[in-house]
Amino acid sequence: MSTATAQPGTDDTRRERHGDPHHLGRSGKGNDATGRGEGGPASKRIIVGYGFWIFLLSDIILFSGFFAAYAVLVGETAGGPTGRELFSLPYVGWETVLLLASSFTCGLASIATHKRRMLQTQLWLLVTGLLGFGFLVMEGLEFRHMIAEGAGPQRSAFLSAFFALVGCHGFHVGIGLLWLGTMMAQLRVKGFRPAILRRLLCFNLFWHALDIIWVGLFTIVYLLGAGL
Amino acid sequence: MNDATEQDTVDQQDSAPGEEHINDQEPAGGLRGYLIGLFLAALLTAASFTVAGSDFFWKPSIPAALIVLAVAQMGVHLVFFLHITTGPDNTNNVLALAFGVLIVVLVIFGSLWIMSHLNHAAMTPDDMIHTMR
Numbered sequence: 353m354s355t356a357t358a359q360p361g362t363d364d365t366r367r368e369r370h371g372d373p374h375h376l377g378r379s380g381k382g383n384d385a386t387g388r389g390e391g392g393p394a395s396k397r398i399i400v401g402y403g404f405w406i407f408l409l410s411d412i413i414l415f416s417g418f419f420a421a422y423a424v425l426v427g428e429t430a431g432g433p434t435g436r437e438l439f440s441l442p443y444v445g446w447e448t449v450l451l452l453a454s455s456f457t458c459g460l461a462s463i464a465t466h467k468r469r470m471l472q473t474q475l476w477l478l479v480t481g482l483l484g485f486g487f488l489v490m491e492g493l494e495f496r497h498m499i500a501e502g503a504g505p506q507r508s509a510f511l512s513a514f515f516a517l518v519g520c521h522g523f524h525v526g527i528g529l530l531w532l533g534t535m536m537a538q539l540r541v542k543g544f545r546p547a548i549l550r551r552l553l554c555f556n557l558f559w560h561a562l563d564i565i566w567v568g569l570f571t572i573v574y575l576l577g578a579g580l
Numbered sequence: 581m582n583d584a585t586e587q588d589t590v591d592q593q594d595s596a597p598g599e600e601h602i603n604d605q606e607p608a609g610g611l612r613g614y615l616i617g618l619f620l621a622a623l624l625t626a627a628s629f630t631v632a633g634s635d636f637f638w639k640p641s642i643p644a645a646l647i648v649l650a651v652a653q654m655g656v657h658l659v660f661f662l663h664i665t666t667g668p669d670n671t672n673n674v675l676a677l678a679f680g681v682l683i684v685v686l687v688i689f690g691s692l693w694i695m696s697h698l699n700h701a702a703m704t705p706d707d708m709i710h711t712m713r
Contacts, residue, residue: 398669405673409680416684420691441633448625452618459614459661560661564654567625571650575632576643 397550404554408561411524415565418520419572422513426577430508435577438503444574447490448566451525454483455563462556468544474536480559481532484525491522514573521569524562531555617660624653 394402426435461476495515498504505515535548535555542548628649631642658664664673 402672402676406676409676412680413683413687416687420688423688423692424695441629445625445629448629452621452625455621455657455661456614456618459617460611463611463614557662560657563661564657567650567653567657571628571646575628575646578632 397546397553400550401553401557404557408557412561412565415517415520415568418513418517419568422517422573425509425513428509430510432508432511433501433503434510435514435573438498438501439574439578441574441578443490443494444570444578447487448570450483450487450490451563451566454480454487455560457483458556458559462552465544465549465552470539470543473539477532477536477539481529481536484529484532484559488522488525488529491518491525495519518569518573521562521565524565528555528559528562531558613660613663617656620656620660621653624649624656628653 457476457479461473461480464472464476495518498511503511505512532555535552538548538551628646631637631645631649637645658677664670664677666674
């Protein structure tokens with residue numbers, strides 16, 4: 353289906369449909385592809401995706417500051433509990449399973465969106481949200497347990513950095529869940545409109561990027577902290 | 581009707597990161613891509629947790645192994661979930677990613693480097709004896 357539209361024949365029909373009101377070169381001869389100079393400026397969808405990608409990278413740079421602070425302060429336990437005493441690897445493993453599964457179902461939702469299947473899209477988005485919520489609940493319980501044991505963020509520089517880093521990721525997941533609910537409602541009311549499709553694309557990027565950050569997080573904080 | 585809306589809004593020759601439209605003809609696209617990605621990511625995660633939790637491996641090698649596994653898994657996520665490709669339409673995304681990685685590496689390793697030097701510089705004679713033991 354998507355290969356058929358790349359044929360020259362359909363390109364012509366597209367040109368006819370859109371015309372070239374601003375003389376940007378789309379109706380000219382030669383390479384009709386956008387974003388490479390010849391074909392005129394890139395479509396809005398490309399620019400939105402690229403802009404959101406830049407935002408995600410800046411968000412990852414924000415996380416790198418928290419990672420750096422954690423790495424510097426990991427030994428400063430002030431006589432308090434160390435990561436080795438606090439972290440439980442099987443628990444973190446289950447958190448990872450939830451987040452990885454939600455990343456996968458988010459991808460399934462994007463496939464269903466691509467095929468314009470409303471029920472399937474909503475269903476996979478719902479599963480994504482439930483898995484993400486499960487992750488957030490597990491993290492909340494872990495935090496509560498640690499604070500109840502006297503290992504709250506005020507105990508040592510190590511724990512301050514830990515709660516800042518892991519809490520910042522959890523905060524992002526929470527924001528993602530709010531966004532997910534909004535997108536499900538918008539999709540239900542407005543259908544597969546171009547603007548909604550762009551927002552779904554951005555949400556997909558956001559959710560997958562959170563999983564990438566979690567990979568760095570469970571490796572540096574939990575595995576290196578508990579195993580060694 | 582729904583297919584027509586897609587034709588209107590989607591330029592099939594250009595792709596943004598994270599989308600399905602272009603890449604479903606490539607190995608990293610479509611359901612197959614997500615299944616491969618999930619399989620590889622699960623495999624690497626399982627390997628990470630196994631390496632960290634077992635006594636079978638030589639201890640000093642474990643941090644390096646964990647870092648390598650994490651970087652590999654991030655690569656799997658980028659290719660199979662975020663659909664970053666080497667195609668010409670992804671040049672901008674890849675360049676932005678490369679710059680982001682540069683900044684992240686500078687921030688993290690720069691901080692570690694500077695702070696370890698400061699720790700040495702700020703040592704009292706007592707601390708020095710302590711570390712030499």
